[in-house]
Amino acid sequence: KKQPGKDIWLVGGAQLNQLLLSFGLIDEIIMTIIPIALGKGISIFGQQSIEQKFKYSDSKIFSTGCVQIKYTI
Structure with missing residues (x-):
């Protein structure tokens, strides 16, 4: 964050997110x-x-029923 440049897209697991x-x-x-009930899940954090x-x-x-929500911190 301290260096100028483009965004970094993070796709990781709970430990990295946390x-x-x-x-x-x-x-x-x-x-x-995604509108599917799996019965179990893990925390993203x-x-x-x-x-x-x-x-x-x-x-x-989306037409598939998916909803994408964007948040800032």
């Missing part, structure tokens, strides 16, 4: 909701408790 979020290195989150408020930025609804 680490970068805890160090304040994530400034935008895009979540996509790992098992440690993190409280972080997100600010709604934008959303899109």
Whole structure:
């Protein structure tokens, strides 16, 4: 974040998400909701408790029923 340049797109697991979020290195989150109930799931931020408020930025609804929501931190 300290160096100029383009965005970095992070696609990772819960541990990486949690680490970068805890160090304040994530400034935008895009979540996509897929209308399927799997019965079980894992946290996108790992098992440690993190409280972080997100600010709604934008959303899109796709013809497939998926909803993509963009938040800034």
